[in-house]
């Protein structure tokens with residue numbers, strides 16, 4: 524009854540989708556692992572409409588799942604309890620690039636690749652980049668503190684946000700879009716990484732970085748992860764290093780089968796490391812000098828931009844190739860680099876009969892453990908991660924998938940503080956119930 528009344532009221536203040544066949548697109552995640560349902564998708568066109576929708580939901584006591592590009596991989600944006608979906612996709616406003624401050628204001632629904640085109644036309648760039656750039660949105664990136672491929676140089680999304688505008692659970696709006704780099708008038712409201720549980724992000728003031736168009740990219744074939752870590756230690760001496768991504772022979776075979784791409788190297792290697800440098804001046808000579816000092820089994824250097832993107836594809840197509848193989852269990856973990864070899868030695872016995880595909884962001888010790896078939900080994904793997912001082916979620920967030928294991932990465936005092944913050948900002952648990960802070 525309350526839901527019916529809320530739906531009816533929401534449809535008077537914002538565009539909505541109620542047709543189940545259209546709404547279904549908002550109810551399933553990219554992997555197909557999370558499948559929910561909703562009576563209504565609200566698609567507000569501006570912050571005022573978002574505030575109206577939230578006010579109605581608060582008055583009617585109706586729970587809401589905020590959603591951006593729906594590229595999340597932990598079930599954090601899927602209405603698993605029949606909630607209203609609040610899609611921010613129509614908030615696509617992009618302000619002028621402020622070259623002096625190196626900032627821009629973007630609506631929550633701006634897709635990462637659109638943001639990149641906008642700021643690159645002004646000679647600047649956004650520091651965060653990853654494979655889902657054509658679908659992931661600014662709001663979702665902030666809500667999940669997205670990481671990606673350039674974290675080693677520019678940090679995660681958190682480091683690239685100056686301020687956020689958000690609608691709170693009661694429909695009030697808090698806005699910090701003024702772009703002041705210095706503003707010590709109290710603490711930050713913790714929207715970054717809150718996964719839609721504390722407020723609905725509607726816009727953000729983003730920090731930009733210089734656009735570095737001179738790039739040098741190489742793919743290294745290596746005998747194992749220890750060799751990749753040795754190479755990384757040497758490559759880190761390069762100020763221009765921007766990317767150090769790794770994958771393995773099994774994943775590469777899957778990607779090649781899925782994409783039809785030829786082998787990137789003459790021979791197959793157990794481990795591959797994809798590195799990229801970017802600088803105002805051509806970084807190729809310094810990268811090549813360092814590569815010569817490494818003991819890689821094979822090195823392939825990109826000749827031009829097309830070649831560079833071809834090499835990226837071997838790494839970036841892993842997610843879609845794995846999805847084409849089956850519905851995966853995804854464990855996105857981080858370990859201290861020194862713990863990686865020991866963890867990887869133990870991993871095969873922990874995952875039992877599952878097919879294992881492993882790739883990720885080596886510089887942060889961030890492994891994307893993808894598993895298909897067999898018994899779900901999440902518990903054993905995450906406990907082993909915690910034993911080595913790792914994180915049970917490096918960059919994808921906690922969502923619904925990881926809540927039972929959050930205590931492995933966060934202390935009782937931290938979890939109590941999480942609950943206190945949630946209670947203060949969303950006392951009736953209307954925002955993304957069941958996610959992050961159950």
Ligand code: 2HG
Pocket residue numbers: 653654671839841842853883891892893
């Ligand atoms: C990536 O690094 C994403 O490509 C997705 O974080 C990882 O599919 C995955 O497991």
Ligand code: ZN
Pocket residue numbers: 671883884891918
């Ligand atoms: Zn990743």
